Each structure stands twice: as structure tokens, then as C-alpha cells.
Amino acid sequence: MTHKEYLELHHDRFIEELTEFLTFPSISTAPEHSKDVHACGEWLIKHLQGIGIKHAELHETPGHPIVYAEHCEAGPDKPTVLFYGHYDVQPVDPLELWTNPPFTPVFRDGKVFARGATDDKGQVFLHLKALETLLAIDGTLPVNVKILLEGEEEIGSINLPEYIENNKERLACDAVVVSDTPLYGPGLPSLCYGLRGLCYMEIHVQGPNRDLHSGSYGGSITNPANALCEIIAKLKDEHGRITIPGFYDDVIDLSVEERAGYAALPFDSEAFRNGLEVPALCGEVGYTTLEHISGRPTLDVNGLNSGFTGIGAKTVLPAKASAKVSMRLVANQDTDDIAKKFADYVQSIAPNTVKVEVVNLHGANPVLVERTGKGMNAASRALHKAYGVEPYFTREGGSIPVCIIFDQKLNAPTVLMGFGLQDENAHSPDEHFSLENVKLGMEASLYFYQEMSK
Amino acid sequence: MTHKEYLELHHDRFIEELTEFLTFPSISTAPEHSKDVHACGEWLIKHLQGIGIKHAELHETPGHPIVYAEHCEAGPDKPTVLFYGHYDVQPVDPLELWTNPPFTPVFRDGKVFARGATDDKGQVFLHLKALETLLAIDGTLPVNVKILLEGEEEIGSINLPEYIENNKERLACDAVVVSDTPLYGPGLPSLCYGLRGLCYMEIHVQGPNRDLHSGSYGGSITNPANALCEIIAKLKDEHGRITIPGFYDDVIDLSVEERAGYAALPFDSEAFRNGLEVPALCGEVGYTTLEHISGRPTLDVNGLNSGFTGIGAKTVLPAKASAKVSMRLVANQDTDDIAKKFADYVQSIAPNTVKVEVVNLHGANPVLVERTGKGMNAASRALHKAYGVEPYFTREGGSIPVCIIFDQKLNAPTVLMGFGLQDENAHSPDEHFSLENVKLGMEASLYFYQEMSK
Numbered sequence: 001m002t003h004k005e006y007l008e009l010h011h012d013r014f015i016e017e018l019t020e021f022l023t024f025p026s027i028s029t030a031p032e033h034s035k036d037v038h039a040c041g042e043w044l045i046k047h048l049q050g051i052g053i054k055h056a057e058l059h060e061t062p063g064h065p066i067v068y069a070e071h072c073e074a075g076p077d078k079p080t081v082l083f084y085g086h087y088d089v090q091p092v093d094p095l096e097l098w099t100n101p102p103f104t105p106v107f108r109d110g111k112v113f114a115r116g117a118t119d120d121k122g123q124v125f126l127h128l129k130a131l132e133t134l135l136a137i138d139g140t141l142p143v144n145v146k147i148l149l150e151g152e153e154e155i156g157s158i159n160l161p162e163y164i165e166n167n168k169e170r171l172a173c174d175a176v177v178v179s180d181t182p183l184y185g186p187g188l189p190s191l192c193y194g195l196r197g198l199c200y201m202e203i204h205v206q207g208p209n210r211d212l213h214s215g216s217y218g219g220s221i222t223n224p225a226n227a228l229c230e231i232i233a234k235l236k237d238e239h240g241r242i243t244i245p246g247f248y249d250d251v252i253d254l255s256v257e258e259r260a261g262y263a264a265l266p267f268d269s270e271a272f273r274n275g276l277e278v279p280a281l282c283g284e285v286g287y288t289t290l291e292h293i294s295g296r297p298t299l300d301v302n303g304l305n306s307g308f309t310g311i312g313a314k315t316v317l318p319a320k321a322s323a324k325v326s327m328r329l330v331a332n333q334d335t336d337d338i339a340k341k342f343a344d345y346v347q348s349i350a351p352n353t354v355k356v357e358v359v360n361l362h363g364a365n366p367v368l369v370e371r372t373g374k375g376m377n378a379a380s381r382a383l384h385k386a387y388g389v390e391p392y393f394t395r396e397g398g399s400i401p402v403c404i405i406f407d408q409k410l411n412a413p414t415v416l417m418g419f420g421l422q423d424e425n426a427h428s429p430d431e432h433f434s435l436e437n438v439k440l441g442m443e444a445s446l447y448f449y450q451e452m453s454k
Numbered sequence: 455m456t457h458k459e460y461l462e463l464h465h466d467r468f469i470e471e472l473t474e475f476l477t478f479p480s481i482s483t484a485p486e487h488s489k490d491v492h493a494c495g496e497w498l499i500k501h502l503q504g505i506g507i508k509h510a511e512l513h514e515t516p517g518h519p520i521v522y523a524e525h526c527e528a529g530p531d532k533p534t535v536l537f538y539g540h541y542d543v544q545p546v547d548p549l550e551l552w553t554n555p556p557f558t559p560v561f562r563d564g565k566v567f568a569r570g571a572t573d574d575k576g577q578v579f580l581h582l583k584a585l586e587t588l589l590a591i592d593g594t595l596p597v598n599v600k601i602l603l604e605g606e607e608e609i610g611s612i613n614l615p616e617y618i619e620n621n622k623e624r625l626a627c628d629a630v631v632v633s634d635t636p637l638y639g640p641g642l643p644s645l646c647y648g649l650r651g652l653c654y655m656e657i658h659v660q661g662p663n664r665d666l667h668s669g670s671y672g673g674s675i676t677n678p679a680n681a682l683c684e685i686i687a688k689l690k691d692e693h694g695r696i697t698i699p700g701f702y703d704d705v706i707d708l709s710v711e712e713r714a715g716y717a718a719l720p721f722d723s724e725a726f727r728n729g730l731e732v733p734a735l736c737g738e739v740g741y742t743t744l745e746h747i748s749g750r751p752t753l754d755v756n757g758l759n760s761g762f763t764g765i766g767a768k769t770v771l772p773a774k775a776s777a778k779v780s781m782r783l784v785a786n787q788d789t790d791d792i793a794k795k796f797a798d799y800v801q802s803i804a805p806n807t808v809k810v811e812v813v814n815l816h817g818a819n820p821v822l823v824e825r826t827g828k829g830m831n832a833a834s835r836a837l838h839k840a841y842g843v844e845p846y847f848t849r850e851g852g853s854i855p856v857c858i859i860f861d862q863k864l865n866a867p868t869v870l871m872g873f874g875l876q877d878e879n880a881h882s883p884d885e886h887f888s889l890e891n892v893k894l895g896m897e898a899s900l901y902f903y904q905e906m907s908k
Contacts, residue, residue, distance in 0.1 A: 196669060200767040209731040215650060215852025218754045218782050219746035220726075222736040225755035225777075226690065232680060233687035272674075277663040282676040282807040292673035300672045301679035302770050307757035308778060313654045313815045315780060315852075316756050323679075324762060326769060328672050353736040361767045398669025398769075 006133045007442055015107075017047070018125050018438070021087075022105045022114040028064055028088035028155045037151045040087050041065045044149060051132035053147070061159035064088060064151030068170075071131070072144035079374065079452055080144040082173035082412065084402060085124035085180060086153030089116035090427045097429035110435050117433035119426035123179035123419055124149060126438065130445035142453035146173060153180075157402060164409045175375030176406045177448060179441065181418030184392050185266065186434075189383035189444070191376055192416040194395030195403055196294065197329035197366035199338040200302075203228065203346055204322045206355040211307070212317040222353035225306040225321040231356070232323060234349050235299055240284040242299045242327070244345045250332045252368065254287075254295050261393055262290045294395035298328040324361070328397065335363030364399045367407055367414070375415040375452070382447035383417065386440045417448065460587045461896055469561075471501070472579050472892070475541075476559045476568040482518055482542035482609045491605045494541050495519045498603060505586035507601070515613035518542060518605030522624075525585070526598035528907065533828065534598040535906055536627035536866065538856060539578035539634060540607030543570035544881045551883035564889050571887035573880035577633035577873055578603060580892065584899035596907035600627060607634075611856060618863045629829030630860045631902060633895065635872030638846050639720065640888075643837035643898070645830055646870040648849030649857055650748065651783035651820035653792040654756075657682065657800055658776045660809040665761070666771040676807035679760035679775040685810070686777060688803050689753055694738040696753045696781070698799045704786045706822065708741075708749050715847050716744045748849035752782040778815070782851065789817030818853045821861055821868070829869040829906070836901035837871065840894045871902065 001009070024040035027033040041058050048056040048069045056069035067087065072080065092102040092115050100106040102115035112122065127147075134141050148171065152158050164171060184190035207224035208217070237243050254262070269289050273281050283292035292298075306321030308314035327338060343358040350356040370376065371393050383391040396416075403414040419441035425431045455463070478494035481487040495512050502510040502523045510523035521541065526534065546556040546569050554560040556569035566576065581601075588595050602625065606612050618625060638644035661678035662671070691697050708716070723743050727735050737746035746752075760775030762768035781792060797812040804810040824830065825847050837845040850870075857868040873895035879885040 198669070198769070200769070207732060212730070213852060214752070214754050214756060214780060215652070215782055215850070217730075217747060218851060219750055219752035220735055220737050220743045221730060221732050223754045225758050226686060226753075228758070229683040229686035229755065229777075232683035236680065276666070276671075276675060278661060278675050278807060279809060280807045281674055282805065283674050289674045293671055296673055298668070298673035299680075300668050300677045300771050301683065301760065301775075302668060302768060302772070303761035303763045304679050304682070304758045304775060305763040306755065309757045309759040309776075313778065313780070314756060315652070315654070317754050318756070321755075321758060322763075323683075324767065326668060326767070328669055351736065353732060353734045355733060396669070397672060398667060 001137060003133050003137050003446055004443065006137055007129070014129050018112065018122065019105045021121050021125055022112070022116055023103055025103045026088050026116070026151065027091050028152050029091060034064070037064045037088055041067050041151055044087060047128060048147065051128060052135040053131065059163065061163065063159050066151065066160070066163055067147070067149035069147040070145065071141050072146070073140055074142060074144045074453065078143050079174040080146065080172065081449065081452055082146045082148060082171060082176045083127050084148045084176055084178050084406070085127065086120045086150045087124060088151040088154050089121065090119070090154050094429065099430055102431070107435070111432040112435060112438070113430055113432045115431050117431050118420040118424040119431065120153070120180045122433040122438065123441065126179060126419060126441040127445045129442045130449065133446055134449060142450050145449065146171060160402070161405055161409070164405055168409060171410055173410060173412050175373070175452070176410070176412050176414040177375065177379070178402070178414055178416050179418050179445070181396070181416045182420040182422045183418065183437070184394060186421060187387060188266070188389065189387045189391040190394045191379055191383070191391050192394050192396050193369050193371045193376065194294065194331065195367040195400050196297070196397055197333060197335055197364045198326060198399050199329055199335045199342065199363045200324070200326040200361040201339060201342050202322060202324050202359040202361055203231065204320065204357040204359070206320045206357070208317070208319050211319050214315040214317040217317050222351050223317055224354050225318055227351055227354050228306065228321040228323055231346055231349055232301060232325065235325070240282065242297065244341050246341050247297070247338065250334065250337070251297060252331050254291060258295070259291070262288060262295065265290060265392055265394070294397040295330065297330050297333060300326055302326050329366045331366045331368035333366060335365050339363060364401055364404050367403050369413040373413055375413055378451035378454070379415045379417045379448055381451045382444045385447045386444035417444065419444070455591060457587050457591050457900055458897065460591055461583070468583050472566065472576065473559045475575050475579055476566070476570055477557055479557045480542050480570070480605065481545050482606050483545060488518070491518045491542055495521050495605055498541060501582060502601065505582060506589040507585065513617065515617065517613050520605065520614070520617055521601070521603035523601040524599065525595050526600070527594055528596060528598045532597050533628040533906055534600060534626065535903065536600045536602060536625060536630045536864070537581050538602045538630055538632050538860070539581070540574045540604045541578060542605040542608050543575065544573070544608050548883065553884055561889070565886040566889060566892070567884055567886045569885050571885050572874040572878040573885065574607070574634045576887040576892065577895065580633060580873060580895040581899045583896045584903065587900055588903060596904050599903065600625060614856070615859055615863070618859060622863060625864055627864060627866050629827070629906070630864070630866050630868040631829065631833070632856070632868055632870050633872050633899070635850070635870045636874040636876045637872065637891070638848060640875060641841060642720070642843065643841045643845040644848045645833055645837070645845050646848050646850050647823050647825045647830065648748065648785065649821040649854050650751070650851055651787060651789055651818045652780060652853050653783060653789045653796065653817045654778070654780040654815040655793060655796050656776060656778050656813040656815055657685065658774065658811040658813070659804070660774045660811070662771070662773050665773050668769040668771040671771050676805050677771055678808050679772055681805055681808050682760065682775040682777055685800055685803055686755060686779065689779070694736065696751065698795050700795050701751070701792065704788065704791070705751060706785050708745060712749070713745070716742060716749065719744060719846055719848065748851040749784065751784050751787060754780055756780050783820045785820045785822035787820060789819050793817060818855060818858055821857050823867040827867055829867055832905035832908070833869045833871045833902055835905045836898045839901045840898035871898065873898070
């Protein structure tokens, strides 16, 4: 029997098992579901043992447990793959917007509807079935496989960094594979080779020591809200370029090949604009929209707050004003370096008639991996084989903190081989996962482990 | 007996009457005190009749009643003075910060402590005693006197404009006198000849149709909060001048005499700065601080709101941002004209990649009266006689809506002859009124009516 025949033969059982997996209300943020998260972790251990994975154990943490398993029988000359995923899910509110109960999986229109269907239980499940198939047909796995499934991804992977730090040798690997991102589009697989970093700052402008009557005092002192606006206005020029000195110093320019890759991606900018209902798109001069949202650094105000914000008018000259401003970074910008440059620049342009404080709230460095590394090549061939088309190489505009952790702590590149779709309502009511991608994703995962051995 | 001897002779009784007047908890904003406001109005009617005012009646309104009285026996060749004041008071919270109960007047340190002591019952009372004295000694008043005391000043004079509109002839007068402002300083009487107007606007900037993930979308569209900051930053130049085209067109420049008057005012700008704890004062280049706060127009942000304003970081690209921006106006700026210029300018500088809406929340025109009119001259001589020094002529930075109503509806200039002090806690716990100014205020009021007849 071929691997593909095995997948087809057992398809109905797989769907039953997926249903079982999706039935656990493993909402990591809800204390009342703590037991459910734990039970889901235990189910995974049993499942991993059931499909023939040699070693599987539940590691307790101060929060939810980490599922760790390994099957390293391929020998030292074969590469080691670490498969990472998460079995916890987002809350389900507002419950009334769900067509079916979120933890009673329903199959219709070629999709499975349930919380966690696409993010990330459904995608984790693909790998389990790929590994089961390989073990069932071949009696062994083509590479050494380590499996790390956490129960706290939706609450910021609180205990994962320390776990990885304490288990560096055990987790050592040649590549990490993660299936927790979408395809570029239906039938269009993609591999993400770049993630933006983040530098999230807060500016506090203090004017007078108390809110003042704008009639009695207005005109004599710098209004901190006006000053804040003037500072923010100076952070970008009229070409959409960030004016912080040295901001672009470490940016690796998009190569000719990368820009060609961006240009080859099917993208309807008018549909994109229309979907956001903005009068026109707008970004750094000289770059395309797709480059704007993933290949270039940004600076966005995330929050503004000052004075009276209720309905109506209050003639207050506010004592203070604050803004949250974050920058998305691209390789090789360093979040700490950018934070310092930002703070220095803001202080340099702040009027000396107010007191300005700049706080670094948090950050993450960008990630850029070789598009031609072993893991990427294997994933590329696997996706091609399963989907019948070459995958696109793309960059993501956001950060995926776990990739940065793997990069820093294990020095291993992460292969983001996702099978979701953009509109599958991850984090929203009626989350679902395409059954077509369940099937193709199992195949692609299976091929990936095979290709990694070549 | 002279008028002054009468005032001295009856001083103790006056204090008892003032105590009685201050005992009414006439808090206009509190429905549970509605009866107290009414009772206080009735007390005034009785009191006015008691001192010999010919005609006094309580006018019911949909809210609290208006006390109207008149004593017009001086003949048609004598001027008519309308005395305006209010008998309602502010709420007393936080009650625990009062040293004594707010409606049990206490006399200590040469002051009377009670809610309403300085704002405005105490100051209203001065005029009643001046009129009593004139009637007692002379048997008549030197001018025709009309008295208008409202019970809704602290809640925005809701029913006053309509009352005045409906009683224009009855209220017709040559000058309005109001004692509801502070002296320039202890022992330093002043007469206010200018009030700033107001133009209070709101700017709404709409970006995308929903809050977006700043990683997935950041860089491709105009962030409405950044756009708002850029718009606001363009409303003033680096010299503190407002850049709205035509904004200064109708401003009457401060005359050489006025600027000399400003310069002559005792003012410690370092103490002013220190009291606000700002690193440095700042205002329109070419003008002094006192000119900034009352003689020149301003533009201040009163509120800013966008995106995430809680503690910590949320990587949101906000759908919208809004600001409240108000301008203080000086004669002869017109609030509707300025509102239009503001809206036009904001739209002209707004990027075409967002939608911008500008709303006119409310406004008031500035007031500037002749410093040499009959009322001002009479008040000036009266204050000089009572305090032994010439009063300063000053402008107020805020608006006093009632002055604008009198100006518009009665075409009568208002003489702001106040006897409070800046630090007498109007609107705060431990409100009080200096007994020295009770005494001098009665004299000055008495002289004012006398001087008006000359």
C-alpha cells in the first residue's frame, strides 16, 4: 500500500479523531477551562503513543502543560526536524454569533467548523496523521522527528521560552516546521521566509501639573497634546519615510529577485483597498503595497490619549498627553537599537517647554531565513507535490514570536508551511478549516518529512 | 447720617442676613435641591421688598425661577442700570474636604466660609446692601435700577436667554453691572473690558473600516491617528501663530495703550510658571504672557482619542482617530466665520487617503467694550473711591456667556466689577469670601450707582 492509499483508506477514522481533538474546550486564557487544556494535552500524549511515536510525555509548567515527543530512529546522518504547534485555542465569545456550538464540530460545505479547526488543532493534526502514515507503511520515519506542542500559544507562550532554554540539547534540530499560517490563497501554497520585528514605544508628554481652564491659561504654555501631535508628525516625511536618524541603516534592501517574487504574487490592490474602504492606499514611496505590508519597516500610532474624550465639549487644557507608537522592523534592524534611536530622536525634537518621557514597551527582532535552505527546499518540493504548483515565497508583515525564539535559542530556521486560509475566522465565530486542505495538508506534511531525508 | 455710617452701623445685621442667604443649599444641578433653590429665590423677593425696592417678583421658568425686581424712580433723564447676579451654587462634593459644613457659614480669619460665599451669593448681597443704604439715607435711588438674579447660572443659564429675549423692553438699560469675577489681586480692583470668545471644533479621521492588525496591514494605508497628528501639527507654526488662512483677519490689534496697561499690571511670570510646574512658558512670539492668556487668540487641543489607550501594548492600526480642538477668539473674530475657516483648512490639509469630518461643537463671540463708556467710568471712580487706588483695566481669557447675551439681546455693555479673589475656592471645598471685600464691595457698589447718575 502506498502512503497515499493509506491516507485515503483511513480518512473516515481520521475525521473522527479530528472531531475528538476539536471537542476539547482547551481555552488557555480561561481558568475554568484549565482542566480541559490539560485533558487535551493528555489526549495528545495517548494519540502520539497510539500512532507509534516512541517517546511522548507531558511536561507540566506553571501554566498549561507542554506536550513533548520524539522519534529519533533515523540515525545521526539523517537530519532532525522539530515540529511545533499548539493545542490551546482562543475564547469563543461572542457565542451567539456561532452557527453551531464551537466545541461540537460540524462538517458542511467541505469545511469543518469548530474553535481550533484552523488555529491550530486542525493543522497540528495533519502532521500527526502524516507521521502515523509513515510509521504504518515504512515502520520508521525518514528523519529524526521531535514534536513540541504547547498549550499557551494564545496567551503569549508564557512558559515556552524557559522550557526551550532549559531543554536546548533535547530540542536541538536542523529545522523547525510550523503549520499555523495561511496558504497564499486557495490552491496557492506559500512559504514564508521573512517576518517583521516590532519595536513598541510609548510617549508621555507632561505639560502643566494639572488640567487647566483653556480660557484662563490657553496661549501661555505649550499644550502637551499639541506638542505630542507635532512630535508624531515629525516621525515621517511626506514620502512616507521614517525620519528617525539611522532608522534605515541596517535594513537589508529587497533584492531584485525578491521584488520580482512580490510582483509575481497574485494581488488585487483595488480589491484590497475596497475591502478596507479607504479612499486610496498609501505607503512609502517607491514600493508596492505587498512590499509595504511585509518587506519594509513601518511606523504606526497604535493609540492616542489626552484630555477630554467624552461626548461634547470641555474647555480643558490637558496636563498630559500620551501615544503608543510601534514600528514594524525588517532584517537586520535590531529592536533595542531602534528603540534607542526612537527615544533619542523624540527627545531631540520635543519642545523644551514640556517634559517628555519615552518608554520601550516591548519588541521583537525581525526574521529573514534563506529561501534555499534544506528545510525550505524540502517544504517547497513537498508543497509542489501535494498541490501541483510551486509555492510562492512570501514575507509576513507581523511577528511570530516563536520563530524568533527558535532562531535565538536553537539557532534553527523555521519553515512556515501553513494550510489555513485567510478567511477561516481564526479568533472569530464560526472558525473553520477546509477539508480539501486537510487532505492536501496531510500529504504535504508527509512529503516534507520524506524530502527532508534527501 | 452718611451712607458709610449707615453701612457701619448695620454691619452686624448685614452679616446675619448674609449668613441666612448662604444657608440655602441652592444647588441648581441637584434635583433634590430644587425646593431649596426656589426657597432661596423667594427669600430674595422678600429681602428686596424689605429694603424698599418697589417691585419684585419671582418668574417661574421650566427650571429654576428668575428673581426680577426694579426701582425706576429716578426719572427718564437718569440712566438705567441692570444688576445681574445668580443665587444658585455649585455642588459641594467632595464633602469630606470641607472644614465646616458648606451650608453652615463660619467666620474665621477675616473670611466667611460657605458654598456660594464668593460665587455669587456674597457678591449679590453687596449690591442689595448698597441699594438698601441708598434707599434708607436718600429715600430714593440715584439711577433707575433693574435687578435680575437667576437660579441656573451654574448649569449654563438654560432658561435665561429666552427670558431676556421675551423681556427685552422690560430689561432695557444703559449698562449691566455684574459682580461675579475676582479682583486683580488683594487690594487691587480691576475692570474687565474684554472677554475671549470660543470656537470649539471636533475632527474625526476615518481610516479603514475596522481596526486592523498593525503587522498585517501596517505600511499600506494612512494611519488615521498619524494623519490626525499631522493635521494638528499644521494648525500652528513654529512661532506659535495659527496658520488657518484668514484666522487673524478680524483681530483688533492690541493698542499701544492696552499693551502699556498690560505691562503695568503686577505679574510675576516666574511664579506663574512655577505654579504650573512647566519647564518654560511658551506662547505666540511678540506678546507677553498676560497678553497670551487674554489679549490674543489661541488654538488648543482639548482631547485626543484613538486606538488602544489601556496599559501595555496592542498592535492595532486604528480605524479612526478624533480630536477636540478649540480656539479662544478676540474681538472682532466671529465664531461662525472661524469655524468655517478651520473646517476648510483642515479639509484642505487632510490627506486624500482618509476621510475627515469636522464638526462645530459650539462657540461664543468675543466681547470688547469701551474702557471709557459711562458704566466703565462710573465703576472706575467707584472702585477708586472704595479701594483708594485706580482699578486696572484687564481682559479675561475665558468667555462669560451672559455678557454676550446682554450684548446681543439688550445691546448693553456689561461692567464686570468683581470683588472675589482668585484663590477663594469657587467651585471647590472651603469656598470663602474676604470680609474686607464684603465691606469695600458694599461701598464700591453704592458709589457705582451714585457715579452712574453723574
